[in-house]
Amino acid sequence: MKKAGFSEKPQNSSSGAGDDIPVALRDTPDTGSKLRVQPLVLVIGGLTGFVLLSVISGFLFFVTAPKKTTDSLPSTGSVPAPTNSPSIDSNTILGHLAYGEAPESELVPITADGRIKMRQAAAQKFQAMVQAARSAGVILAPISGFRSVKDQEQLFFGVGAQRNQTPAQRAALSAPPGHSEHHTGYAVDIGDGTVPATNLQANFENTKAYQWLQANAARFSFEMSFPKGNTQGVSYEPWHWRFVGDSNSLETFYKARNLKPTNTTN
Numbered sequence: 001m002k003k004a005g006f007s008e009k010p011q012n013s014s015s016g017a018g019d020d021i022p023v024a025l026r027d028t029p030d031t032g033s034k035l036r037v038q039p040l041v042l043v044i045g046g047l048t049g050f051v052l053l054s055v056i057s058g059f060l061f062f063v064t065a066p067k068k069t070t071d072s073l074p075s076t077g078s079v080p081a082p083t084n085s086p087s088i089d090s091n092t093i094l095g096h097l098a099y100g101e102a103p104e105s106e107l108v109p110i111t112a113d114g115r116i117k118m119r120q121a122a123a124q125k126f127q128a129m130v131q132a133a134r135s136a137g138v139i140l141a142p143i144s145g146f147r148s149v150k151d152q153e154q155l156f157f158g159v160g161a162q163r164n165q166t167p168a169q170r171a172a173l174s175a176p177p178g179h180s181e182h183h184t185g186y187a188v189d190i191g192d193g194t195v196p197a198t199n200l201q202a203n204f205e206n207t208k209a210y211q212w213l214q215a216n217a218a219r220f221s222f223e224m225s226f227p228k229g230n231t232q233g234v235s236y237e238p239w240h241w242r243f244v245g246d247s248n249s250l251e252t253f254y255k256a257r258n259l260k261p262t263n264t265t266n
């Protein structure tokens, strides 16, 4: 909203609009008269004319569009601002988006032994979800919650080396450090307590836990991060769920998503 990208408009009073058009139009014939001299000039003149026409039409659109005139920052309407693209690339590694680490003070345990933690709002909902599942005869077993960037380094480089995986191969299974949703404290890997052999396996999707999650997780503001065919190109992870039930978590995940050049709705 606050991007002031358009510098052509000194004020937003509509009286300026009438002046700009004739000036711009006068420029076009000027270049036109010179362009008979050389073919190169012709090309340049043509391009200049095209640019001028674009500016004029854009400006006319802006002037005639009857919205957002109360604010003195009308520039947002006319500039589509596709300037996000460079920052996407710099924030993405092998398909994984960058995430900051949750502050230590906001983390609370979700297991009795205190080993697995999540951010407070997520932890509360997760525990409520575990209870609800249990009363339906389903055991949701947390496997992994918050992870520091250091933890992720070991997972990515250490385990990758153990398994003789290149970074690209590793990235299909695990996020590079600084790029895991687990850093946020909102993500949790969930297993089925009655079938631990399916932990972190694609066949977790055949468990009662997964079926229960599919039917009920949204009620607790959890969603699957990497469904089949996700546009991030991350492999299918039916066990990996994230909390999207408050504005901070929503911004954490959806702002990042909207930065992607491809359409992410699915």
Ligand SMILES: [Zn+2]
Binding pocket: 144, 182, 187, 188, 189, 239, 240, 241
């Ligand atoms: Zn995970």
